Amino acid sequence: MSPDAARTITGRQPQAVRSALAILEAVAAAGIGATAKDISAELRIPPATTYRLLNLLVAEEYLVRLPDLRGFALGRRAANLAPAPLATPTAARAVMDRLRGRVRWGAHLAGYVGHRLVFLDPDPDHPPADPGELSRHLHASSLGRLLLAEHDEPLAPGTRLTPHTVVDPHELRRRLDEVRETGVARQCGEFRAEFGCLAVGVRAPGDGHLVAGLALTGPAARVAAPNEDLVEVLQGCAVELAPLLA
Amino acid sequence: MRTTRGIPGLRARSPVAGLRRRTLGPLGVLAQSVATTAPAGAMAAVPLLVTTAAGRGAPWSVAIAAALVGLVVASIAVFARRMAAAGGLYSFTAKGLGPGGAYACAVSMVLGYGLLVAAALVGASWYARALVERLWPVDTTAVGVAVVVVLSGAIAACAVRGVRLAGRVMLVVEGVSITLILAVLVTLAVRAPAGPAAPLPPVGAAGIVAGVLPAVAAFIGFDSATALGVEARRPFASVPRAVAVTAGGAALLYLVAMLVHLAAPTVLPALTVAAPDGGPGAAVIGDWAPLLLDAGIIASFGACTLAALNTLVRVLFSLAREGVAPAVLGRTHRRHHTPAVAVGLAVPLLALPPVVGTLAGVEPQDLLGGLLALATVGFLAAYLLVCLAAPRFLRRIGELTPAVVVVAWVAVPVLAVVIVVALVRPGGVLLPVTVGLVVLAAVAGWVALRRTHAAELDGMGVYDETTASDLHLASRGGG
Numbered sequence: 073m074s075p076d077a078a079r080t081i082t083g084r085q086p087q088a089v090r091s092a093l094a095i096l097e098a099v100a101a102a103g104i105g106a107t108a109k110d111i112s113a114e115l116r117i118p119p120a121t122t123y124r125l126l127n128l129l130v131a132e133e134y135l136v137r138l139p140d141l142r143g144f145a146l147g148r149r150a151a152n153l154a155p156a157p158l159a160t161p162t163a164a165r166a167v168m169d170r171l172r173g174r175v176r177w178g179a180h181l182a183g184y185v186g187h188r189l190v191f192l193d194p195d196p197d198h199p200p201a202d203p204g205e206l207s208r209h210l211h212a213s214s215l216g217r218l219l220l221a222e223h224d225e226p227l228a229p230g231t232r233l234t235p236h237t238v239v240d241p242h243e244l245r246r247r248l249d250e251v252r253e254t255g256v257a258r259q260c261g262e263f264r265a266e267f268g269c270l271a272v273g274v275r276a277p278g279d280g281h282l283v284a285g286l287a288l289t290g291p292a293a294r295v296a297a298p299n300e301d302l303v304e305v306l307q308g309c310a311v312e313l314a315p316l317l318a
Numbered sequence: 319m320r321t322t323r324g325i326p327g328l329r330a331r332s333p334v335a336g337l338r339r340r341t342l343g344p345l346g347v348l349a350q351s352v353a354t355t356a357p358a359g360a361m362a363a364v365p366l367l368v369t370t371a372a373g374r375g376a377p378w379s380v381a382i383a384a385a386l387v388g389l390v391v392a393s394i395a396v397f398a399r400r401m402a403a404a405g406g407l408y409s410f411t412a413k414g415l416g417p418g419g420a421y422a423c424a425v426s427m428v429l430g431y432g433l434l435v436a437a438a439l440v441g442a443s444w445y446a447r448a449l450v451e452r453l454w455p456v457d458t459t460a461v462g463v464a465v466v467v468v469l470s471g472a473i474a475a476c477a478v479r480g481v482r483l484a485g486r487v488m489l490v491v492e493g494v495s496i497t498l499i500l501a502v503l504v505t506l507a508v509r510a511p512a513g514p515a516a517p518l519p520p521v522g523a524a525g526i527v528a529g530v531l532p533a534v535a536a537f538i539g540f541d542s543a544t545a546l547g548v549e550a551r552r553p554f555a556s557v558p559r560a561v562a563v564t565a566g567g568a569a570l571l572y573l574v575a576m577l578v579h580l581a582a583p584t585v586l587p588a589l590t591v592a593a594p595d596g597g598p599g600a601a602v603i604g605d606w607a608p609l610l611l612d613a614g615i616i617a618s619f620g621a622c623t624l625a626a627l628n629t630l631v632r633v634l635f636s637l638a639r640e641g642v643a644p645a646v647l648g649r650t651h652r653r654h655h656t657p658a659v660a661v662g663l664a665v666p667l668l669a670l671p672p673v674v675g676t677l678a679g680v681e682p683q684d685l686l687g688g689l690l691a692l693a694t695v696g697f698l699a700a701y702l703l704v705c706l707a708a709p710r711f712l713r714r715i716g717e718l719t720p721a722v723v724v725v726a727w728v729a730v731p732v733l734a735v736v737i738v739v740a741l742v743r744p745g746g747v748l749l750p751v752t753v754g755l756v757v758l759a760a761v762a763g764w765v766a767l768r769r770t771h772a773a774e775l776d777g778m779g780v781y782d783e784t785t786a787s788d789l790h791l792a793s794r795g796g797g
Contacts, residue, residue, distance in 0.1 A: 104789075109716045120719045127399040131554035139328060139783040141413065142715040146790035179748060186790075223787050225339065242653065281786075 091117050092125045096150070099135055105143035120314050152187035160192040164316040168193045175302060177290040181274075181313070182215050184282060189215055192317075198289060201263065211244055212237050214257040214271035215285040220244075222249040222273070222282040234265040256303055257285075261292035268295030270303065274310045274317055285318050286310050330788075333780045334404050335640060336648075337632075338480065338655035342549045344556040346485030351564035353488035353625035354434070354539030358495035358569045358618035359441065361503070362611065364536045364572050366586055370566070372529030373521035376577050378527030384569035387537045388703045389729035391565045393708040394541055395558040401743075402554065403781035404631060405636030407704045410544070413790070414707025414781025419779040421767075423703040424637055425760045430696030431630035432668055434539060435623050437689035439466050439672045442619035444682035449612040462676040463573040473624040476602055477631060477661045479548055480654045484624055491621040495614035496571065502607050502614075503575060507582040535690065536572060538697040540564040541704075542625060545632040549781045607741050627668075631660035641774035642767065647667070649730050668791055691749050695740055704732040709774030721791035 112122035126144065129135040133149040164181065171179045178198025183190050188207040194200045201213070210216030211230035220227070224280050227241045227248075239246050251257045258266035271287035286306055289295075332339065336440035368376040394407070408427055412420030420421055431491030443465040447458040476484045547553040579586050635657035638648030651658035675685045709726045712718040741750045 107716055119717070119720075123717045123719065127554065131399065131552060133552065133788075134785040136788050137400060140715075145784075148788055148790055150790045228341075 080217045081215075083180045083314055088121075088125070088266045090113065091115070091121065092129060092169045095125055096129060096134060096146075099144050100146055100150070104145040107136060107142045107144070111132055113143075114302065142264075148186050149160045152188075161316050164313055167309055167312050169318070171286075171305070172197075174305060175288060177288040177302075180215075180289065181284060182287065183284045183317070184219055187219065189219070189285075191286060195289075206263075209233060209263065211239070212259060214259050215287050217248060217257040217259070218282065218285045219272055220271050221248040221257065233263055234261055236260065236265070237262040255307070258295060268291055268292040270295055270299065270306070272303070272306045272310045277314050284313070286313065328786055329783060330786050332548075332782050332785050334636065334782050335654040336650035336655065337404060337548045337635070337657075339548055339782070340551050340553075341355075341476040342481055342485065342546060342556075343551055344559065345489060346481060347543045347546050347550045347553075347556045348560040348563060349489035349492070350481065350625050351540050351560045352567070352794045353492050353541040353621040354542035354629065355537060355564055355568050356438070356492070356539070356618045356622035356625075357536075357568040358492060359593055359615045360536040361373045361418060361496075361567070361571050361575040362586065362615055364533060365576050367532035368529040368576065369579065369583075371521075371532065372525045373519045373600050374580065375521050375523075375526040376529055376580065377573060378526045379571070379575050380572050380693060380718060383530050383533035383537065384565075384572075386534060386729065386732055387540065387565045387569065388707060390733075391540070392542060392563050392725050393705040393722070393729065394561055396708040396712060397704070398544055398547070399554050400559065401781045402513065402550070402557070403636065403779075404545055404548045404632045404639075405780070406545035406547075407541055407700045408633065409626050409779050410711070410782050411703045411707045412661065413699075414711035415703065417706060417775040417778045418764075419703055420511055421764055421775065422760070423700050424633065424642070424673065424778075425763075426696045426699040426703070426755070427633050428539070428584070428677060428691045428696075429756060430700060431542075431626050431633065432664070433689045433696065434691035435624040435630060435664075435668045436671050437686055437693055438619045438622040438626060439669060440470060440682055440686045440689060442466075443672060443676065444686060445612050445616045445619065447682070449609065450614065452608060452612070459679075462682070463673055466669055466672045466676065469623060470665050473620075473627050474661050474665040476624050477627050477665075478654055478656050478658045480627060480656050481546060484628060488625055489622040490557065491617045493619040495621075498610055498614035499572070500574070502611050503578050503585065506585045506607060507578045509750060517762065522669060528739070528743075533572065533734055533743050534695045534698070534736055535740075537565060537568055538569065538694055539622070539629075541701070542629040545629040553782075558698065586786040615673055628663065630664060631657040634660040634664065636780060637707065638778050640778050641771060642778060689746070691740065692752060694750070694754055695737060696738065698733055701761075702730055705733065 074288055087303070088099060088265055094115050094117070095111055098114055099106050102110065102114075108123055108126055109119070111117075111126070115122070117125075126135065130144075132145075133147045134153075134246050135142070135144050135150070136147040138145060142299060162179070168179060170183055178195040178200065180191060180195050180200045180202070181193040183192045191195040191203055200206075206213050206216060209231055210220050211227070212233050225275045227244055229241055230237065230239045230244065232239050238247060246268075254274055256270060258268070263269075269287050269289040269292070272287045273294045274286055275281065275283040276283050286309055288302060288306060320661070364380070365376065368379050372379040386526045394410070397410035397413065398643060400411065401410070405424070406427065408420050408423035411423040415423075441494065443462040446465045447462045449457050450456070452462050476487060541561055543550075543557050543564070547557055550556045634643055635650070637643035638645055638660070647660045647663070649659045650656060671689070672685070705726050709723045712722055741753060
């Protein structure tokens with residue numbers, strides 16, 4: 073029977089763990105497209121071992137195989153190993169301060185690291201929810217829904233945080249379709265019963281991928297209103313922020 | 319397709335988008351392979367079939383078959399650890415043998431899985447009729463047809479609802495039937511008296527070799543998890559594991575059933591449909607056992623129809639996405655994200671032969687045997703091609719190891735011999751002629767497609783490529 077790669081490596085094999093980490097580092101250093109042969113030659117690890125470890129790291133999604141099936145690159149999960157410190161430029165802070173002067177709601181700017189949410193500029197007068205908790209329950213916040221809508225991935229049923237939380241995957245999928253259509257994510261009392269938030273994405277000027285989210289938080293009942301002028305202000309800010317963050 | 323700035327060839331969207339990507343847990347993936355193999359049903363049949371050919375050497379036939387299947391598993395793992403595809407083996411073969419090999423493999427798989435669905439429908443209806451006949455001695459033709467129709471409807475619905483639901487159903491059904499059959503077999507073997515049954519004749523090496531074919535045929539379908547590559551949560555880990563565990567588990571079950579049969583040769587013949595009155599054994603061991611065994615086998619066949627259908631429609635879906643099959647087969651259900659159109663077209667077509675056969679009064683045993691024999695040839699051809707493709711694929715991507723070359727060198731000739739044995743064994747000329755016709759039709763199809771769809775043929779082997787969103791942010795180039 074075929075040897076199962078996952079089972080051939082145990083905690084009793086420090087050399088295998090060392091090699092795996094060295095491979096991870098080598099791929100990170102080589103950039104996109106390093107081949108198994110390159111890595112084996114560079115690290116002087118026997119080819120068969122290198123191939124097995126590479127397949128294991130790909131199976132665990134720390135690495136990905138590129139479409140030519142020869143080259144490797146760091147996978148999304150590798151981001152969890154060392155979250156990049158996100159710096160917020162002064163110019164972006166100035167945009168946020170202007171926004172806070174115009175609206176009476178809490179205004180937060182959050183970045184995305186893999187599937188985690190990190191506040192770049194939280195509103196000091198209206199402290200936002202804990203970013204860890206927000207990252208665990210992406211389905212229940214507007215900033216989280218922006219991220220989910222961006223990736224269009226299968227949804228696991230989420231946790232019911234309040235009686236209003238949307239947990240049904242089909243219903244949630246419908247909401248995400250709405251987010252993709254309108255560009256605005258919204259939730260009323262789904263994360264904390266009395267609060268709601270609406271958010272728009274800050275997108276890179278080049279390819280338009282999601283860089284950050286800009287959110288307003290306020291009483292649930294008021295978030296539920298159309299708030300068209302507010303959304304317009306938010307979208308204006310997002311456009312201003314895009315070149316500063318991307 | 320939109321490509322992401324900075325990384326050539328990286329698409330923004332997977333070419334197999336439309337299926338529910340990366341959701342199915344490892345148990346669901348395993349269930350797919352286990353149910354297609356249907357070891358519960360095979361356990362009851364394999365010992366009888368193999369001993370007919372190999373006599374007391376039968377366990378050796380099973381062991382040789384298991385070793386051969388092990389080589390195929392190793393070749394499949396080469397691909398399954400590196401790419402996730404909806405087309406299973408044929409998508410793999412495309413990466414090693416190019417469009418010609420991929421086309422041949424796709425034809426083999428459509429033939430194999432399609433006929434397996436039909437055969438399992440026949441099997442379920444046959445055992446259901448036997449079950450009814452044991453209780454009420456009436457004409458059961460209508461029962462047979464009804465079972466086929468109801469079961470086809472049920473599997474179509476399950477297949478459209480998605481592999482998550484289907485996986486749970488299949489796992490429970492298959493688990494229950496394996497337990498049931500094991501329990502019945504072992505209990506009876508222990509309690510059965512050393513009957514007057516004639517001891518099995520010792521058979522030489524030729525007999526053992528002849529026994530390998532029915533033993534290998536009992537494994538077919540263990541590869542079917544490879545068609546769930548797109549939908550599995552961690553395909554590179556769960557798919558190869560599911561294939562290996564299914565093959566290994568089935569080998570173990572068949573060996574146990576084989577040894578039980580050799581220890582108490584009266585038990586199995588007394589239980590199976592071959593002797594509907596229960597034979598001499600039933601008087602000794604009670605009426606409950608045949609009923610339980612029948613129920614287990616019906617359930618196993620039922621799960622097999624669903625699992626084989628799941629794979630078949632994904633192969634059709636994948637072919638359609640490549641433009642080799644009609645595009646309509648590539649449409650997925652809006653809510654359930656399954657190849658619903660392929661299900662709707664395939665199921666009525668596959669239910670037809672069992673219904674017609676039953677109404678025409680063809681012996682279910684013959685119908686099942688014929689369909690399975692042809693399906694087996696299809697599967698064996700696909701396995702041969704994937705073993706042939708593995709070293710070539712690895713050389714192409716620069717990851718060739720000597721072990722894979724050895725595997726291919728051993729597996730390919732042995733599989734070729736098994737296929738030849740399957741075609742020429744004394745069973746009339748119907749099978750070789752049918753296979754010949756299929757090959758001719760396939761060649762004609764290839765020539766026609768080469769003329770009209772050359773680009774699509776060259777593009778065969780679509781799989782779930784890494785997309786921009788799978789990459790670490792720092793590598794995406796966009797910033």
